[in-house]
Amino acid sequence: MPCGIVVPKTEELLRRDVVPPPYRSRFESLGIDLPRTNLSTKELMGTLKHRVRLDLENITGISERRRCAPGEDTLTLAVGAAKDCLKHSRYSPDDLEMIINCSISKSIGGSMMIEPLISMSIKKAIGAVKARTLDITNACAGMFTGVYILNNFIKKGIVKRGMVVSGEHITPISDSAVRFVRTIASKQMASLTVGDAGAAVIMERVEDESDGLTVAGFTTFSKFSDLCIGKPCKRAPGAYMLAEARKIHRAAKEVSPTILSKVLTDTNSSLGDYDHLIPHQTSERSILSTVRQMSKIFGSSPKNTIINLKNYGNTASTTHFLALYKNIVDGVIKKGDSMMMVSHASGLVMAMLMFAVDLRVESYVSKD
Amino acid sequence: MSAKIESVGTELPGGAPLAKRSAIALSVRAARKSLKQARLEPSSLGVLINSSVYKDENIGEPAVAAFIQRDLGANPIPKGDAATTFSFDIIDGGCGLITGMEIIDGLISCGEIEHGIVVTSDVNPSSRYTVGFKFRNSAAAVVLGRSDVGSGFTKFRQYEYLEHHQDLRSNVTFRKDPRKNFMGVRRMRNILTIEESKEFRPSAIDRTIESIDLFLEEAGIGISDIDLVIPSQYPVGLPQEVEKRTGIGHGKVVALPADNGILYSSGPGFALRRAMKEGLWARSENVLFLGVSPGLKVSIGLYRNTP
Known part of the structure; x- marks a missing residue:
C-alpha cells in the first residue's frame, strides 16, 4: 500500500536537521449537498442567445447539472454539506477545531460576500463554537489547498481535527455564457459545463497504525495563470469566466508528467497500484486523453478512472469530494481501496492526494 | 524549529x-x-x-x-x-x-x-x-x-467573537449606481459596498484587549515581558488604544502616522517595516503580532527575536 506520508530521505533529514512530523492525518467523514433543481445540457443549450452547432453532451459527457434555486447559494450548500459530513462523523460540531472554507463562488443572498468570512458564517450555522476559521481561494484546487493547510496544522499538532468545506454556486457563469457564446471557440464555452454543489470533509489526527493521507505534488505553474479568469460582471448580475480550454488541457498534459513522476518516485508507487483515480471533472474526452497519455508514459494505469460528470457537470472545487462520495454510495469505492485524487485547476495548479479509504463506508450506503 | x-x-x-x-x-x-x-x-x-x-x-x-x-x-x-x-x-x-x-x-x-x-x-x-x-x-x-535556534515564532492563537459577526460587512451587489452617469441616469452595476456599524470600532478594540489578556495568560507571561507590538492599523486608533489600555509602556506599540492613510491587510507589514527601520525590532526580544478582522476575529503571534 503506497499511501503513507512522504518522509524525506535519511540523508536529506541529516542535511536539513529536520525532525519528521510527529502526526499524520486522514479523512474521517464526508458530506455533500446538492441543489434540488436539475438543468439538462439540452435545455441549457436551448437557451443560448446565438445558435452554436455543438453536441456539448457528447463532447463532455455531461447530461445535466444541479442548479441553485432561489434561497440556495454558496452558504446554504456549504452548510448543508457540513451538516451531512457531521451526520457521518463520530464528532459533534463542538469537537471541530478548525473550519476552512474554499469556495470560489461567494454568493450569499444574491451578493458576492467579501467580509466577514464565509467560514465564520458556516461555523455559526453548524454551532462549531470552538473552531477557528479561515477562507481560502485557489480556484478548483480550493478543497485540495484546504486539505494541504489542515493536514499541516494536524501534522504540527496545532489541531486534532477540522473541516474543509466548500459551497459552489457557480452556475451564474453559465448565465453569462448563454448570452455571449457565439462559436465553439468562445472563451465562455467551458462555463456551460458547470454545476452547483457543496462538499465537506472532516480530517483527523491518525491515532492508530493506518497510513493516513499523502499530500503531494502541490505546484503552481504560474506561467499559465491567465488561461482561466473568473470575476464579477460589470453590467450584469453574477460573474463570468473566460477560459482557454484547449490551451489549459495542453498545459495540464505538459506539466503533469513532471509532478506525477516525482510523486510516484517519492511514494515508491506506480499508477497501477491505485484502485481508483479521481481527476478534476471537466470533460470526459479530456480526462480520458490525459489518463491515456499518463498511462503510456508511466507504463501502467489506475484500475479505475472515475468520471462523475453525467449528472453533476464540473462543480469546481467540490468535484473530487462529490465524486468520492457518490462512488462510495454507489458501492464502486469500497473500504480499503487505494485512491489517487489529482487536481488541475486555474493557476495552473496541480495537486495530488493519496489515501486508502478509511471512512465508515456503510454509513453512506445505508443512509442514501 | x-x-x-x-x-x-x-x-x-x-x-x-x-x-x-x-x-x-x-x-x-x-x-x-x-x-x-x-x-x-x-x-x-x-x-x-x-x-x-x-x-x-x-x-x-x-x-x-x-x-x-x-x-x-x-x-x-x-x-x-x-x-x-x-x-x-x-x-x-x-x-x-x-x-x-x-x-x-x-x-x-x-x-x-x-x-x-x-x-x-x-x-x-x-x-x-x-x-x-x-x-x-x-x-x-x-x-x-x-x-x-533563536529567533522565530513560538505561539499563535486566534480568538473569535461571533456576536460581532455583522458589525462590518463588505460585498459586491448588482444594484443601482448611487451616482448618476453623464446622461443623468443611475444604471445597474456590480458595486462593492463596505458597511461598518458604529459598534465595530469599540467592539474590535475591546475584544483585542481581551484577547491579549487571554493570550498572555495562556503563554504564562505578562505584558511587561512584551517589548514590542506590531498591530493591525485598522480600526483607526487601535495601536494607540492597545498602548493605553494594556499599560505596555510608551512607544512599544507601532502606530503609523495618520498621513499614511488607512492601511488594511498590509497594516502589520508596514508597522513591522517601520519597527525595523527605526531599530525597535533589533532591540526587542519578545514581539507580539496583532491582527484584527471583521467577524470578529483577533489573531496573535508571539515572536522571539534573538539579537
Whole structure:
C-alpha cells in the first residue's frame, strides 16, 4: 500500500536537521449537498442567445447539472454539506477545531460576500463554537489547498481535527455564457459545463497504525495563470469566466508528467497500484486523453478512472469530494481501496492526494 | 524549529498609473523588495501566500497569488527536479498577514519548505463602483525562513467573537449606481459596498484587549515581558488604544502616522517595516503580532527575536 506520508530521505533529514512530523492525518467523514433543481445540457443549450452547432453532451459527457434555486447559494450548500459530513462523523460540531472554507463562488443572498468570512458564517450555522476559521481561494484546487493547510496544522499538532468545506454556486457563469457564446471557440464555452454543489470533509489526527493521507505534488505553474479568469460582471448580475480550454488541457498534459513522476518516485508507487483515480471533472474526452497519455508514459494505469460528470457537470472545487462520495454510495469505492485524487485547476495548479479509504463506508450506503 | 522573519517589503502607489491601481503590481514590487533584503532569489520560495482582501476587479479565479508568482518569476514553469512554488490566496482581513505567517511557520517546521513569502495588498477595485472604501492602496510582503535556534515564532492563537459577526460587512451587489452617469441616469452595476456599524470600532478594540489578556495568560507571561507590538492599523486608533489600555509602556506599540492613510491587510507589514527601520525590532526580544478582522476575529503571534 503506497499511501503513507512522504518522509524525506535519511540523508536529506541529516542535511536539513529536520525532525519528521510527529502526526499524520486522514479523512474521517464526508458530506455533500446538492441543489434540488436539475438543468439538462439540452435545455441549457436551448437557451443560448446565438445558435452554436455543438453536441456539448457528447463532447463532455455531461447530461445535466444541479442548479441553485432561489434561497440556495454558496452558504446554504456549504452548510448543508457540513451538516451531512457531521451526520457521518463520530464528532459533534463542538469537537471541530478548525473550519476552512474554499469556495470560489461567494454568493450569499444574491451578493458576492467579501467580509466577514464565509467560514465564520458556516461555523455559526453548524454551532462549531470552538473552531477557528479561515477562507481560502485557489480556484478548483480550493478543497485540495484546504486539505494541504489542515493536514499541516494536524501534522504540527496545532489541531486534532477540522473541516474543509466548500459551497459552489457557480452556475451564474453559465448565465453569462448563454448570452455571449457565439462559436465553439468562445472563451465562455467551458462555463456551460458547470454545476452547483457543496462538499465537506472532516480530517483527523491518525491515532492508530493506518497510513493516513499523502499530500503531494502541490505546484503552481504560474506561467499559465491567465488561461482561466473568473470575476464579477460589470453590467450584469453574477460573474463570468473566460477560459482557454484547449490551451489549459495542453498545459495540464505538459506539466503533469513532471509532478506525477516525482510523486510516484517519492511514494515508491506506480499508477497501477491505485484502485481508483479521481481527476478534476471537466470533460470526459479530456480526462480520458490525459489518463491515456499518463498511462503510456508511466507504463501502467489506475484500475479505475472515475468520471462523475453525467449528472453533476464540473462543480469546481467540490468535484473530487462529490465524486468520492457518490462512488462510495454507489458501492464502486469500497473500504480499503487505494485512491489517487489529482487536481488541475486555474493557476495552473496541480495537486495530488493519496489515501486508502478509511471512512465508515456503510454509513453512506445505508443512509442514501 | 520554527520560522523566522527574514525581511519585509512595503509598497505604496507611485509612478505609472497602472501601478497606482493594481494590487498585483504593488504586491510584486513589495515582494521584490523583501526578497532583495533577504538576499534570496524568487526561485527559493516554496510557498507564496497572498492575503489580500480587496483585489483587482474583485477577481475570483485563479488565486491572485498565481499572478504574483508569475510576475515575480518564482518557478513559473519548473521542469524535471527543479524547485517548485505553490501559491494560493487566503482571506482573513487584518489577520491575513499573521495567518499567512502561521501557515508558513507550520510548513517550515515540518520540513516541507525552506522559505516562504506572505504578500498582502488592498486596492480600490474600481474608483467608480465602490461605496465606503476608505483604505489606501498598499502592499506588504514578509519573507520567512528556517530558524533552528533563536529567533522565530513560538505561539499563535486566534480568538473569535461571533456576536460581532455583522458589525462590518463588505460585498459586491448588482444594484443601482448611487451616482448618476453623464446622461443623468443611475444604471445597474456590480458595486462593492463596505458597511461598518458604529459598534465595530469599540467592539474590535475591546475584544483585542481581551484577547491579549487571554493570550498572555495562556503563554504564562505578562505584558511587561512584551517589548514590542506590531498591530493591525485598522480600526483607526487601535495601536494607540492597545498602548493605553494594556499599560505596555510608551512607544512599544507601532502606530503609523495618520498621513499614511488607512492601511488594511498590509497594516502589520508596514508597522513591522517601520519597527525595523527605526531599530525597535533589533532591540526587542519578545514581539507580539496583532491582527484584527471583521467577524470578529483577533489573531496573535508571539515572536522571539534573538539579537
